[in-house]
Amino acid sequence: MTFSSLVLPLLLAGTAAIGLGRRVDIYAALTRGAEEGLHTLLRIVPALVGLLTAVGMFRASGAMELFSGLLAPVLTALGIPAETAPLMLVRPVSGSGALAVATDLITRFGPDSYIGRVAAVMLGSTETTFYTIAVYFGSAGIHRTRHAVPAALTADLVGFAASALAVRLFFPV
Amino acid sequence: MSMAWLWGGMVVLSLIFGVWNGQLDAVTEAAVSGANSAIELSLSMAGSLCLWSGVMEVMRVCGVADALARSFRPLLRRLLPEASRDSETLAAVSANVSANLMGLGNAATPLGIRAAQRMARGCGGVASDELCLLVVLNTASIQLLPATIAAVRSAAGCSTPFDILPAVWFSSVLSVAAGLLAARLLSRAGRRRL
Numbered sequence: 001m002t003f004s005s006l007v008l009p010l011l012l013a014g015t016a017a018i019g020l021g022r023r024v025d026i027y028a029a030l031t032r033g034a035e036e037g038l039h040t041l042l043r044i045v046p047a048l049v050g051l052l053t054a055v056g057m058f059r060a061s062g063a064m065e066l067f068s069g070l071l072a073p074v075l076t077a078l079g080i081p082a083e084t085a086p087l088m089l090v091r092p093v094s095g096s097g098a099l100a101v102a103t104d105l106i107t108r109f110g111p112d113s114y115i116g117r118v119a120a121v122m123l124g125s126t127e128t129t130f131y132t133i134a135v136y137f138g139s140a141g142i143h144r145t146r147h148a149v150p151a152a153l154t155a156d157l158v159g160f161a162a163s164a165l166a167v168r169l170f171f172p173v
Numbered sequence: 174m175s176m177a178w179l180w181g182g183m184v185v186l187s188l189i190f191g192v193w194n195g196q197l198d199a200v201t202e203a204a205v206s207g208a209n210s211a212i213e214l215s216l217s218m219a220g221s222l223c224l225w226s227g228v229m230e231v232m233r234v235c236g237v238a239d240a241l242a243r244s245f246r247p248l249l250r251r252l253l254p255e256a257s258r259d260s261e262t263l264a265a266v267s268a269n270v271s272a273n274l275m276g277l278g279n280a281a282t283p284l285g286i287r288a289a290q291r292m293a294r295g296c297g298g299v300a301s302d303e304l305c306l307l308v309v310l311n312t313a314s315i316q317l318l319p320a321t322i323a324a325v326r327s328a329a330g331c332s333t334p335f336d337i338l339p340a341v342w343f344s345s346v347l348s349v350a351a352g353l354l355a356a357r358l359l360s361r362a363g364r365r366r367l
């Protein structure tokens with residue numbers, strides 16, 4: 001029995017037990033949430049159609065290789081695999097774009113490969129920085145954002161390097 | 174608009190590089206299979222995405238989100254001492270952090286915006302140190318269960334999609350810490366220049 005084989009059953013049973021203990025209609029909540037999940041999916045499907053097409057064409061044309069190659073020396077110095085360069089470029093700008101690029105990497109290299117895992121961890125430990133900044137400062141009426149952008153991008157960069165490091169630490173070859 | 178340029182740029186560059194490298198057939202094939210794989214992938218991740226959204230909703234109605242929000246108040250009071258003086262701002266920020274942790278993006282954003290609007294009152298459009306911290310907290314991901322990624326991994330044939338969790342937490346913590354530290358240092362450096 002490993003940690004990851006315990007996570008799912010424990011989480012499901014634990015949640016159900018807490019809910020029943022509090023006399024909450026957990027089944028209604030479950031189906032309501034699942035419906036929300038469908039809405040989320042419906043929102044990302046059109047973006048995935050457009051972006052997986054563009055990412056696939058970009059890779060097949062050889063352009064992706066060229067761009068990754070340009071960034072490779074810097075990335076290797078940080079311990080980040082060069083194949084994930086497109087993911088890092090898209091991540092701060094577009095959430096669905098990053099999902100498309102990461103999906104491309106995960107299916108191409110395999111979900112349990114080094115690059116597939118790094119792509120998944122990168123996606124899980126960073127956010128759509130520029131979108132978030134625009135939404136928050138826009139709705140709060142802020143036009144001088146001071147150090148928010150550089151600090152947020154520092155967090156992204158450290159997150160990328162830490163993702164590669166974490167995969168090497170937790171999944172030693 | 175930025176997405177229009179990103180998408181358009183990629184497609185146009187693909188054509189140019191495809192001609193240059195003599196890979197036009199491969200580019201054509203990729204265009205067709207890309208759209209197909211988007212639908213195939215969406216269908217195969219639909220089940221786990223719905224399941225996890227459902228489980229998170231159960232946790233929310235059970236009060237897990239509220240409990241999580243309460244447990245973060247002491248920490249947030251130290252991180253954002255000025256904003257915490259207003260109890261409604263503190264409530265919004267802690268609910269925002271807890272929704273982020275549970276991956277409830279739809280719930281997190283309006284809460285965070287409410288907090289940001291309250292914190293921005295009377296500052297004349299200039300972001301305060303604490304508002305920058307709140308934004309950095311939200312641009313760094315602190316999700317406990319990244320359900321979408323797990324769904325993509327299982328759709329790609331992974332039998333243990335959640336085995337990356339420790340790695341995700343490790344990397345998230347480092348990233349958030351780096352963001353907060355950078356915000357502190359840059360705010361001091363910016364003030365010295367003024």
